[in-house]
Amino acid sequence: MQILKLLFYKSASSFLFKQDKGNQILWIDRENILSVSFLLKSINVFTLKKYLQQINMKSKTDYIPHLAKDKKLKKIVGTQTIALKRYTNVCIRLCASIMSQQLSTKVADIIYQRFLNLFNGAEPIPEMILKIKPATLRSIGLSNAKVSYVHNVARFAVEIGMDAKLLSKMSNEKVIEYLTQIKGVGQWTVEMLLMFTLGREDVFAVDDLGIQNSMIEHYKLDRTDKKKFRQQMLQISAKWSPYRTYACLHLWQWKDTAIKTEKSLKTKAAKKSK
Numbered sequence: 001m002q003i004l005k006l007l008f009y010k011s012a013s014s015f016l017f018k019q020d021k022g023n024q025i026l027w028i029d030r031e032n033i034l035s036v037s038f039l040l041k042s043i044n045v046f047t048l049k050k051y052l053q054q055i056n057m058k059s060k061t062d063y064i065p066h067l068a069k070d071k072k073l074k075k076i077v078g079t080q081t082i083a084l085k086r087y088t089n090v091c092i093r094l095c096a097s098i099m100s101q102q103l104s105t106k107v108a109d110i111i112y113q114r115f116l117n118l119f120n121g122a123e124p125i126p127e128m129i130l131k132i133k134p135a136t137l138r139s140i141g142l143s144n145a146k147v148s149y150v151h152n153v154a155r156f157a158v159e160i161g162m163d164a165k166l167l168s169k170m171s172n173e174k175v176i177e178y179l180t181q182i183k184g185v186g187q188w189t190v191e192m193l194l195m196f197t198l199g200r201e202d203v204f205a206v207d208d209l210g211i212q213n214s215m216i217e218h219y220k221l222d223r224t225d226k227k228k229f230r231q232q233m234l235q236i237s238a239k240w241s242p243y244r245t246y247a248c249l250h251l252w253q254w255k256d257t258a259i260k261t262e263k264s265l266k267t268k269a270a271k272k273s274k
Helices: 045-061 063-067 071-077 090-100 105-117 126-131 134-139 144-159 164-168 172-179 187-196 209-219 226-238 244-273
Strands: 002-008 017-019 025-028 034-040
Touching (some): 063 071, 063 244, 071 209, 090 126, 090 144, 172 187, 187 244, 209 226
Parallel strands (some): 002 025
Antiparallel strands (some): 002 034, 017 025
């Protein structure tokens, strides 16, 4: 028997296959893989693809019944699933998060693309970021503070380390403690990294304004007493564990839809009044 090491995403929507002349799998290559060894004589490409897609589908949907136990959240989640993705270039993702702070998505995307253009459109490694002069970073639209923070992140990556493999061994709390050592990186920023870069399923962004507004709407909370408000949010979200990230994603999605609907209604009302 031949031992084949199969590498695949836990939550990917597709897979890249390579095979030898005997139609055996040599490798499946995507970022942020899970590594599993199979003891096999041979395996058909399409059989394996179907099997992995079944695993993938389970990873996307098993959170819905759990979140649906909360009747208020059930109305928001419905049956629509949201998949988490994982990325290996932690440094660049953290830099992008810093660049986007207090900016609209449109403006943040423009600045990030300008940043990538400094490296011919490719994602740079930390050493390359450190070689870029502050004046050059300011020229693409970054403030003095953000220039400093981006360099802080890159320097930390080079001198101490923040690769995905290292962070994968840490709990969410440890990752937050580890990365908030960097000046310019706060808890919210690391929580976004945990969700959208490391693909962690059980993160709750209690200080996120969008999450707060959604929960005020659905759970009739009052933020006048900030300490009490925070405690109420944490108490409600505790029962969503171990899928709090998915709950956040659905709450954000609901809020975005509500804003778009409100704008649409205002536009229609304005047209009728003319």
